[in-house]
Amino acid sequence: MINELDVAVIHDIKNQLAQLALMLERRGDCQQEKAIAFAASKRLSTLLLAHLQQDGMLKAHVDTACPADLLEDVASEYRSLFPNLDIDVDDAEAPPFWFYDTALLRLALENALHNACRHAGQRVSLKAVKFGDRLHMTVADDGPGFSEDMLLLNAGETPMPASRNGTGLGLYLAAHIAQLHENSGECGTIFLENRDGAVFTLSLP
Amino acid sequence: MALVNQFSSKRVLVIDDLAGMRTQLQMSLANSGFEKLHVVSSIREAIALMDVGRYDIILCDYFLGDGTNGQQFLEYLRSRDLISRNAIFIIITAESSYESVVTAAECAPDDYLLKPFTAEQLNKRLERLVERQAHLHDVHKAADAKDWPKVIVECDRLLEAKDKYYIEASKIKGEALVKSGRLDDAAKLYTQILALRPLPWAKLGLAHVAALKGDKTAAAEMARELLNEHNQYMGAYDFLGGVLAEAGDKNGALEVMQSARHVSPGTLNRVRRVAELALDTGQHEIAEKVMSEALEKHKYSPVREAKDYATLSKAYNELGRPEKALAVINQAKGTFKDQASNVILATSESVAHYKAGNIAKAEAALSEALAAKPADLPPSALAAVADACFAMGKEATATELLKQMVQNNPDDAATRAQAQNVLTSAGKGEEEAKAMIALSVREVIQINNDGVRKAEAGQIVEAVQLLTEAANRLPNNLQIVGNASLVLALDLARNGYQAEKLAECVRFRQLLASKEPNHPKLAQIDAMLKKVQQP
Numbered sequence: 157m158i159n160e161l162d163v164a165v166i167h168d169i170k171n172q173l174a175q176l177a178l179m180l181e182r183r184g185d186c187q188q189e190k191a192i193a194f195a196a197s198k199r200l201s202t203l204l205l206a207h208l209q210q211d212g213m214l215k216a217h218v219d220t221a222c223p224a225d226l227l228e229d230v231a232s233e234y235r236s237l238f239p240n241l242d243i244d245v246d247d248a249e250a251p252p253f254w255f256y257d258t259a260l261l262r263l264a265l266e267n268a269l270h271n272a273c274r275h276a277g278q279r280v281s282l283k284a285v286k287f288g289d290r291l292h293m294t295v296a297d298d299g300p301g302f303s304e305d306m307l308l309l310n311a312g313e314t315p316m317p318a319s320r321n322g323t324g325l326g327l328y329l330a331a332h333i334a335q336l337h338e339n340s341g342e343c344g345t346i347f348l349e350n351r352d353g354a355v356f357t358l359s360l361p
Numbered sequence: 362m363a364l365v366n367q368f369s370s371k372r373v374l375v376i377d378d379l380a381g382m383r384t385q386l387q388m389s390l391a392n393s394g395f396e397k398l399h400v401v402s403s404i405r406e407a408i409a410l411m412d413v414g415r416y417d418i419i420l421c422d423y424f425l426g427d428g429t430n431g432q433q434f435l436e437y438l439r440s441r442d443l444i445s446r447n448a449i450f451i452i453i454t455a456e457s458s459y460e461s462v463v464t465a466a467e468c469a470p471d472d473y474l475l476k477p478f479t480a481e482q483l484n485k486r487l488e489r490l491v492e493r494q495a496h497l498h499d500v501h502k503a504a505d506a507k508d509w510p511k512v513i514v515e516c517d518r519l520l521e522a523k524d525k526y527y528i529e530a531s532k533i534k535g536e537a538l539v540k541s542g543r544l545d546d547a548a549k550l551y552t553q554i555l556a557l558r559p560l561p562w563a564k565l566g567l568a569h570v571a572a573l574k575g576d577k578t579a580a581a582e583m584a585r586e587l588l589n590e591h592n593q594y595m596g597a598y599d600f601l602g603g604v605l606a607e608a609g610d611k612n613g614a615l616e617v618m619q620s621a622r623h624v625s626p627g628t629l630n631r632v633r634r635v636a637e638l639a640l641d642t643g644q645h646e647i648a649e650k651v652m653s654e655a656l657e658k659h660k661y662s663p664v665r666e667a668k669d670y671a672t673l674s675k676a677y678n679e680l681g682r683p684e685k686a687l688a689v690i691n692q693a694k695g696t697f698k699d700q701a702s703n704v705i706l707a708t709s710e711s712v713a714h715y716k717a718g719n720i721a722k723a724e725a726a727l728s729e730a731l732a733a734k735p736a737d738l739p740p741s742a743l744a745a746v747a748d749a750c751f752a753m754g755k756e757a758t759a760t761e762l763l764k765q766m767v768q769n770n771p772d773d774a775a776t777r778a779q780a781q782n783v784l785t786s787a788g789k790g791e792e793e794a795k796a797m798i799a800l801s802v803r804e805v806i807q808i809n810n811d812g813v814r815k816a817e818a819g820q821i822v823e824a825v826q827l828l829t830e831a832a833n834r835l836p837n838n839l840q841i842v843g844n845a846s847l848v849l850a851l852d853l854a855r856n857g858y859q860a861e862k863l864a865e866c867v868r869f870r871q872l873l874a875s876k877e878p879n880h881p882k883l884a885q886i887d888a889m890l891k892k893v894q895q896p
Binding site: 174175178181194218220224229236252259339 | 473476480482485489524526527528529593
């Protein structure tokens with residue numbers, strides 16, 4: 157997908173964006189600008205990770221973790237990035253602990269949340285719930301919903317890494333991150349649906 | 362403002378070699394409400410600060426620029442019990458190296474922070490870690506005191522809640538069960554965890570139990586299986602290497618440890634294992650290569666030990682290059698200040714001189730090493746001196762030192778293994794070496810039993826003499842030390858107050874209390890001391 161030189165350049169730009177974000181953070185009057193620069197930097201991190209994934213170098217270090225904490229962490233970050241949106245977390249039915257690679261799952265959820273926030277009208281909801289033997293984490297927005305192309309993913313199509321609206325890469329990586337989580341022969345999956353808006357679900361065994 | 366209060370009392374240490382990063386962290390932490398903040402640029406400075414103060418939170422960058430990374434520093438601190446389990450240790454790393462950092466983590470930090478991060482993220486992360494620290498406080502405190510029964514009780518209390526710390530508490534409980542010898546309970550717990558999820562640490566726990574139960578074949582088999590599934594689980598390599606070495610398959614152990622180094626060059630402890638196994642199996646080139654590389658890399662780092670230079674020096678001696686062996690020792694001299702290190706270096710120096718044919722110089726260096734009181738030396742130093750004595754034909758002195766070493770550490774399998782190693786590399790057969798060690802163990806039990814029997818038979822003077830002499834010679838043998846204190850107290854209670862005897866009795870009591878605060882003999886000694894009529 158990208159060659160080593162591109163990787164090095166992306167890496168530099170990513171760090172420069174992060175540097176910019178940190179400089180903006182020190183000023184009290186541009187917190188949203190900071191959040192934008194930071195989110196841009198993280199999207200480049202995603203790209204770099206996808207590259208690792210393609211080389212088969214991405215591995216899940218599964219350990220115990222708390223789903224409610226994870227959702228709250230990503231939500232609080234995106235609240236400063238999208239201060240006009242109402243981002244809520246529903247952990248009432250969340251299991252107290254589950255097993256996954258927190259760093260990887262955070263990335264997958266952040267990507268989904270980023271998409272949701274960009275398309276949402278007023279509200280984004282995060283939810284963790286035990287569904288049979290699996291953990292379901294959902295990101296739902298009140299926007300126009302996924303396009304038909306995107307919904308094809310459910311039929312087993314791999315999303316294009318570089319789709320027109322920029323959401324493809326995140327979904328591509330999220331699907332692979334889910335797949336890296338395996339237990340007793342079952343793998344993690346993601347699926348997309350439209351209810352009152354787009355609903356992204358990450359399902360882990 | 363609850364947050365500010367929560368953080369304000371925490372003592373924080375930041376270690377980063379980059380000035381910009383230090384400033385950023387300092388500002389972020391100050392903004393989050395941390396008031397007791399120290400920021401340093403190197404491990405050396407960090408150690409100096411940690412010598413005089415305790416820290417609740419340590420934020421350490423992975424790359425520190427001076428050869429020793431954050432992971433190796435953490436291992437150094439943990440293996441020497443230099444930080445409490447209640448201290449939060451966070452490694453900061455760039456995502457490009459995250460993979461290698463995490464896989465190398467046999468001694469895992471409390472958390473990783475991936476650069477770049479904002480003040481907000483750092484804040485949030487610290488909030489969670491401080492919450493966890495508070496939750497596990499009593500468990501960690503008991504573990505620091507090595508009070509394993511208490512650890513188990515505290516873990517059970519946490520497990521009842523079935524909250525987000527359930528698995529973590531189970532893991533700590535498993536270790537405590539193993540440490541307190543409740544192997545069946547430990548196996549049961551690990552099996553329960555494995556039914557939830559095939560977590561590598563639970564599998565390794567089961568293998569550990571098998572090894573302790575004496576089934577080394579099953580233990581090795583389980584570790585190999587684990588490595589087939591998780592070839593980056595470094596703890597499993599170290600375990601398997603240990604099991605094979607104990608079972609006498611040192612070549613196999615070396616092979617395993619070498620393959621571990623291919624996955625992750627890792628920490629000095631692993632280099633030490635490889636070099637020692639290589640020396641034991643006569644593969645001196647390997648020992649020379651790995652140790653000289655490691656010492657070059659950690660040239661200015663406090664994680665080095667005198668023993669590392671001694672190992673390299675030995676490799677050169679075995680390779681027939683005593684001049685290199687001497688150069689290595691000269692390089693190390695002056696770096697280490699403590700007695701044990703100086704003894705180890707003097708010992709290596711004597712062997713190198715001996716191999717080079719300078720007998721007078723060899724004798725002089727060995728006398729320097731032998732001048733130290735054996736009771737003051739750790740097993741590793743005694744083993745080194747004994748090794749040198751064998752090399753220079755002083756077999757009687759060597760065996761006496763090994764006897765001292767075994768008797769002074771009666772319950773330590775590692776010490777016995779070390780003694781066994783010295784004996785076999787000096788040319789003794791496996792069985793002969795085992796018999797010599799067993800004899801030393803029996804002898805000290807005999808001394809103890811004689812002392813107790815004499816005291817019971819009313820021969821207090823003889824009992825006191827026998828046990829105090831033994832306790833002074835073997836200050837680490839708590840059974841001897843405790844009984845010496847007890848017979849002295851008995852003597853004082855029966856025969857009246859004597860200042861000197863009381864001082865000696867109290868000294869032994871303190872020694873026992875400092876090493877095992879909950880030792881049952883302490884209550885007996887105290888009860889007896891109450892009966893002493895003070896003038």
